Structure formats: C-alpha cells, structure tokens
Amino acid sequence: MGHGVLSETVDAISELHLHGVPLVVTSPTPNDVAGKRVVAQFEEEGIAVETVVIKEASFASVQRVIEVAREVDAGYLVGVGGGKAIDIAKMASDEIKRGFVSIPTAASHDGIVSGRGSVPEKNTRHSVAAEPPLAVVADTEILADAPWRLTTAGCADIISNYTAVKDWRLANRLQNVEYSGYSAALAEMTAEMLVDNAESIKPGLEESAWVVTKALVSSGVAMSIAGSSRPASGAEHLFSHQLDRIAPGAALHGHQVGVGSIITEYLHGGNWQGIRDALATIGAPTTADGLEIDGKTVVEALTTAHEIRDRYTILGNGMNEAAAIEAATTTNVI
Ligand SMILES: [Zn+2]
Numbered sequence: 001m002g003h004g005v006l007s008e009t010v011d012a013i014s015e016l017h018l019h020g021v022p023l024v025v026t027s028p029t030p031n032d033v034a035g036k037r038v039v040a041q042f043e044e045e046g047i048a049v050e051t052v053v054i055k056e057a058s059f060a061s062v063q064r065v066i067e068v069a070r071e072v073d074a075g076y077l078v079g080v081g082g083g084k085a086i087d088i089a090k091m092a093s094d095e096i097k098r099g100f101v102s103i104p105t106a107a108s109h110d111g112i113v114s115g116r117g118s119v120p121e122k123n124t125r126h127s128v129a130a131e132p133p134l135a136v137v138a139d140t141e142i143l144a145d146a147p148w149r150l151t152t153a154g155c156a157d158i159i160s161n162y163t164a165v166k167d168w169r170l171a172n173r174l175q176n177v178e179y180s181g182y183s184a185a186l187a188e189m190t191a192e193m194l195v196d197n198a199e200s201i202k203p204g205l206e207e208s209a210w211v212v213t214k215a216l217v218s219s220g221v222a223m224s225i226a227g228s229s230r231p232a233s234g235a236e237h238l239f240s241h242q243l244d245r246i247a248p249g250a251a252l253h254g255h256q257v258g259v260g261s262i263i264t265e266y267l268h269g270g271n272w273q274g275i276r277d278a279l280a281t282i283g284a285p286t287t288a289d290g291l292e293i294d295g296k297t298v299v300e301a302l303t304t305a306h307e308i309r310d311r312y313t314i315l316g317n318g319m320n321e322a323a324a325i326e327a328a329t330t331t332n333v334i
Pocket residue numbers: 109110157232233237253254257
C-alpha cells in the first residue's frame with residue numbers, strides 16, 4: 001500500500017510464486033485507470049497476460065470470467081476495480097481453484113480484501129464464500145482520485161463494525177454462534193482507528209485514502225480470522241441487503257449500512273449519537289433523505305430484514321412496524 005505502488009504490481013506478484021498466465025479481470029473505467037498499466041507491466045517483463053473486461057455485476061459475468069480463465073488456462077486472476085470486478089474475480093477464482101490478487105481502484109467497501117463475494121441476482125443480492133486475496137496492491141494515488149462518495153461509503157462500512165460485533169456477541173450468548181475475541185477486537189479497533197481520524201478524512205487528500213484503505217484491509221483480515229463476515233456484518237447489513245431488494249441501486253452499500261448502524265446501535269441501547277456524528281463528520285449520509293430513500297421503505301426494510309438470511313442479530317424475530325417507526329424517528333433517520 002502506498003503512493004504509486006501500482007508500478008510494483010508484477011514485483012509483488014512474483015513474490016507469491018504463482019505460475020501460469022495471469023488473467024486481469026476488470027471493468028471499463030478501472031481498466032483505463034489501472035488495468036491497462038498492469039497489463040503493460042506484465043508485457044514489459046515478457047509475461048503473457050490476458051484481460052477480460054466485464055460490464056455488470058452478475059452471475060453471468062462470473063460465468064464468463066470462468067470460461068475465459070479455462071480457455072486461456074489462467075494460472076491466477078488479478079481483479080482490478082472498485083468492487084464489482086474484484087468480487088467477480090474472487091468468485092471465479094474460488095470456482096476454478098486458482099489464486100487471486102486484488103487491486104482496488106476505490107476504497108468503497110471491505111469486499112476488496114474479504115473472503116466473501118456478492119453479486120446481485122434478480123431482486124436480491126447473493127453473498128457467497130470465496131477465497132480471500134493472496135495479495136492486495138493498493139495505490140493511494142489512484143484511490144485518492146476515486147469519487148469521494150465511494151470513499152465515504154468505505155468509511156461507513158468500517159464504522160458499521162461496531163454494531164456488527166455487538167450482534168456477533170449477542171448471537172454467541174443467545175445462540176452459541178462461534179465467536180473469536182481476537183477477530184472481534186481487531187474489527188472494533190479498526191472502526192475506532194477510523195473514527196479517531198474522522199476529522200482528517202477529507203476529499204482529495206491521499207492520506208485519507210491511506211487511512212480508509214488500511215482500515216478496509218484490517219477489516220478483511222478480521223473476517224479471514226473469523227472465517228465468516230460476522231465481525232463486519234450484522235443487522236445493519238441485513239437492513240442494507242433488504243434495501244437493495246426493495247429499492248435497488250438507490251444508494252451505495254456503505255452508506256446504507258452506515259444509516260443501518262445508527263438504528264441498530266439504538267436498538268442495542270448504545271451510543272447511536274456517536275455513530276451518527278462520526279458518519280456526519282466524514283460526510284456520509286445519516287438519514288433516509290441522505291440515502292434518497294423514503295421513510296416508508298426504511299420501515300419496510302427494518303421490519304423484514306431478519307428474514308433475509310439465517311443470521312441472529314438484535315433484530316431477533318423481527319421488529320413490528322410501530323417499533324421500527326419509533327427507532328427510525330428517535331434516531332432522526334426518518
Ligand atoms: Zn459491508
């Protein structure tokens with residue numbers, strides 16, 4: 001991680017002793033920003049390299065990458081992108097049992113380092129287990145240049161670790177869900193580090209991109225230690241997945257989980273004002289208006305979020321409508 005490290009990509013990869021043809025998996029904008037430079041580096045070193053450019057996040061794209069990888073007999077995959085291309089490279093590499101390297105071009109969510117991939121399908125999102133990356137090449141010069149809202153989304157995704165860990169402990173106490181104190185402490189410390197630096201996280205500052213990316217990497221490590229997304233994904237994520245279903249494409253993942261975190265921290269009886277203030281300082285949304293989602297949709301997502309997957313959280317068997325309205329209005333989300 002650092003300024004200009006993209007130019008050291010091939011060196012970093014050579015330390016991994018991977019064999020065979022690298023397949024660069026990218027999407028149009030990240031390809032212009034970084035993908036083509038990575039390909040040129042391989043070629044300069046006399047390494048034959050293949051590229052596949054995907055346009056949308058879907059299972060069809062994962063399938064296409066798998067087909068291309070088999071056609072060219074790829075030795076490993078190199079995901080270059082904001083999230084979409086990396087998620088797809090990660091899922092494809094898991095399927096074909098090849099390693100993968102992550103080159104994020106935006107610090108928008110912790111998927112850039114985690115062992116989970118998620119793609120939308122019909123009106124829902126599927127999150128599946130995948131291999132974590134063998135290496136991450138994070139060039140802060142490129143990351144600082146990404147649209148600012150993507151970075152604030154990454155920040156909010158990290159701040160949500162607070163409530164994710166609370167849900168994990170609750171599930172451990174009530175349902176005997178496997179828990180790792182080490183992983184939980186790392187996830188919380190990561191959120192703490194970000195909140196402590198919230199004042200210095202500002203658009204255009206490369207230092208900010210560095211702080212956020214470092215936090216995303218630690219968050220991914222916490223998930224790898226836990227062997228699940230528990231340390232970084234609780235009820236606030238269920239709420240966000242449900243919003244994706246009801247109001248697809250309305251807001252960024254990180255922004256949705258941030259707002260979800262304000263509400264679930266309130267449900268835990270914790271310092272929800274602290275979460276709200278940290279989000280506001282960074283410039284992430286703290287209300288339904290900020291997400292450009294109406295109050296009715298927020299209430300619907302809150303009352304149905306517990307159904308989305310078998311993950312025990314503070315939502316328990318679900319909130320009723322009156323309780324959801326109460327929680328959302330008390331926290332000024334609606
Ligand atoms: Zn997330």
